[in-house]
Every structure is written in structure tokens, then in C-alpha cells.
Amino acid sequence: MLCDSKNFCIFAVMKILFLGDYSNLHACLARELRKRGHDITVVSDGGRYMDTDRDILLDRKPGFLGSVRYLYDIFSILPSLKGYDVVQFINPHFLNLVPGRIKYFFDILKKENRSVFLTLAGNDYYFADACLNSDMFKFSEFKVGDEYTEFEKQTMHGRRWTDTRLRRYAEHFYENIDGGMAILPEYDMAARPILGDRLAFTNIPLQLESLPYSELNIGDLPVKIFIGMRGGMEVRKGTALLLEISRELERELPGKCVVENVRNLPLKEYLRRMAGSHIVLDQLYSYSPGTNGFQAMALGRVAGTGAQPEFYEYISEPESRPIICLSTPDAEKIKETLRRLILNPEPLAGMSREGRRIVETNNDVKIVATRFENHWNKILAKK
Numbered sequence: 001m002l003c004d005s006k007n008f009c010i011f012a013v014m015k016i017l018f019l020g021d022y023s024n025l026h027a028c029l030a031r032e033l034r035k036r037g038h039d040i041t042v043v044s045d046g047g048r049y050m051d052t053d054r055d056i057l058l059d060r061k062p063g064f065l066g067s068v069r070y071l072y073d074i075f076s077i078l079p080s081l082k083g084y085d086v087v088q089f090i091n092p093h094f095l096n097l098v099p100g101r102i103k104y105f106f107d108i109l110k111k112e113n114r115s116v117f118l119t120l121a122g123n124d125y126y127f128a129d130a131c132l133n134s135d136m137f138k139f140s141e142f143k144v145g146d147e148y149t150e151f152e153k154q155t156m157h158g159r160r161w162t163d164t165r166l167r168r169y170a171e172h173f174y175e176n177i178d179g180g181m182a183i184l185p186e187y188d189m190a191a192r193p194i195l196g197d198r199l200a201f202t203n204i205p206l207q208l209e210s211l212p213y214s215e216l217n218i219g220d221l222p223v224k225i226f227i228g229m230r231g232g233m234e235v236r237k238g239t240a241l242l243l244e245i246s247r248e249l250e251r252e253l254p255g256k257c258v259v260e261n262v263r264n265l266p267l268k269e270y271l272r273r274m275a276g277s278h279i280v281l282d283q284l285y286s287y288s289p290g291t292n293g294f295q296a297m298a299l300g301r302v303a304g305t306g307a308q309p310e311f312y313e314y315i316s317e318p319e320s321r322p323i324i325c326l327s328t329p330d331a332e333k334i335k336e337t338l339r340r341l342i343l344n345p346e347p348l349a350g351m352s353r354e355g356r357r358i359v360e361t362n363n364d365v366k367i368v369a370t371r372f373e374n375h376w377n378k379i380l381a382k383k
Helices: 025-035 063-080 099-112 125-133 150-155 157-161 164-176 185-198 239-252 267-274 291-299 309-314 331-343 347-362 365-380
Strands: 015-019 039-044 086-089 116-120 179-182 199-201 223-229 257-263 279-281 302-305
Touching: 015 025, 025 039, 025 365, 063 099, 086 099, 086 365, 099 116, 099 164, 116 164, 116 185, 116 365, 125 157, 125 164, 125 185, 150 157, 164 185, 179 185, 179 365, 185 199, 185 309, 199 365, 223 239, 223 267, 223 331, 239 257, 239 279, 239 331, 257 267, 267 291, 279 291, 291 302, 291 347, 302 347
Parallel strands: 015 039, 015 086, 086 116, 116 179, 179 199, 223 257, 223 279, 279 302
Antiparallel strands: none
């Protein structure tokens, strides 16, 4: 790596394997890193219905035959997954297998490649443990204060993440990775005590050229509220409650607001539909916007999602507040916040402009890809 006096750095070309993907995150990084000359391979299930970019499709179909085929596919591609400078896993559970089998493949990949890194995204043992068994977070999708959420009561999802098998696997995985990249503040907060300076905070990358900004021009139009859902995630992400609240407002304020609800669309069609809205309701229980919220902000839509003070502190934005903060289980409070904006939509245009500025400053894939390169090179220089 060569840097000039202005800290403009030219990184050595690397061979990089992205193993797994969530919401186009690794595919987005891969596209930018290829432009910089790196040799990139993305192995993923394409986000299933999202149909995101990948070089090798690896997905598990239901049933016994689907399981057999999945294992066959893994063993078929395994000989080609060696000799990489960097293997970047989307999650410790980067394969749709039980922990013991994932460990088998992880150990092979570590042995056959120069370095292994983790993109901290989604649940794992350490994140679930921080949510459930510490005072690190005021709330999460599993617990609000001392009370389990409805999702956790129904599924015990968080508590399943903290069972002994998953703990032992997580300990092995975290001990043996070279480093990690946290894409949200809450993932950084949970993993920092374990990874220390092996961890870097990067933010979620966005390909802004594919997310063109347009001004919000509401005028006399009804405020358009957009809610996208993934099947099976409605209770977990709180979107079922957000849809219920929005429908109530649509009935109570006829002609003032309209609600569009879509499910399981391919990414390109999803973003096209989102761009026709004014407010995009993303999720409850989160400290920060997720990919969906940031995409809405990039398009100039106003996101309703997680936006705790910790989020603004991590991105060094102490004054700006362009997000409708939905980090509360109080349905009446959410409803009243949305009602005020529907009846008085003038602030939305300014929130739209500020939201785009924030993603340009923090989420542009050019910025985030450089943070990944910096962290890879920092760790590799020590090996």
C-alpha cells in the first residue's frame, strides 16, 4: 500500500472472496472493489427473492433432497475457494447448516486462505447475548427493558441463539478470524469487547448511482407511506404493527395519506416502488437504520426507523435529525408522530435533503469500500 502526503492511498490488488450476503451488502462492495482492480468472487443465495448479484449461486432448497443437493454444491465449489488474500464472511453462520458442519468448512477455509474476516450483520451468539443478558441496549427485537417482545415470546428466537452449541461455535469462530467489520453501531457495541482492535466500524455501503435522489414535492397530494415486508419477518421487525398504525391513519385521515404495502419483491422493483413514496417505514427495535432505511434516505424519501443517539454519535452527526425515530414499542406515540407529519408535511422536504446528505457522507460505497480496504491492509500488515 502506497500513500502520498495527502493520505491518498493505492492499495495492492487482492483476491477477495465474499461468502454469503444480506440485502445486497457484499454484492455492492464487490462491484466497487472490482473497479479498483481487485479480483472478486461472491458466493451467495442471491437474497432469494431479492435476486442480488453473485458469481456462484449457493442456496438450500427445502426437504431432504434439497439438503443433500446443498451439501453436494458446497463440496463441489470448495476446491475453488482457496488461495484468496481475504475471505469475508457475512455472518458466523455463513452456510445454512448446523454449527458443527459450518465449523468444519470454516476451518478448511481458514487453512486454505491468507486471512478470514467477518462482516458483523444479523444475529449471532454474541449479539443475542448482549441484547438479552446485559444492560448494553435499552431495547432490541428480543427484549424491551425487562420484558420480552411479542416476537421473542412467540419464537424464543433470541434465546435459541444463546444455547451452548451456538456459544461454543461462536467462541471458536471469533477466536480464529483475523478481523471484523461492523456495519451498524449496535453490532460494533456488542462485538467490541470480544474483538477489540480487530474490529472496525464501516457503515452499510450503498451504490448511490443506482439510487438517484429526487426532491419531495408533496403540495396538496396525500402523504404516501410505504411499508415493505419480508415473509415471516413482520412481527420480528415490527412491520406488522407499523402497517396496522398506518392503515388506521389512512382511515382516520381520508385524503391526507395513502399506504402502500409490498412483500417479497425483487430488489430493483422494490426500489422503484419505494421511490414513489414520501415516508418509508422500515423497522422497530433498532438503534440504527438498516439497508432499507438508508436506501430510502438515498432516494430522498423520509425514513421511519431506528435512530437512537448512539447512531448519530457513531456517524458524528450530533445536530442533524432527519429520521422519524420509531425506536419505541408505544404504538400511540408512533401514531401521533406520523399524524403530525401527515397534517403538517412541510418538514419532510428538509428531512429528505438531510437524509441524502447523511448517506452521501457515510454510506457511499466508495467510502465504505475504502474502510474495508484499510482494515484488511492494517491486519494483513501484521501477519
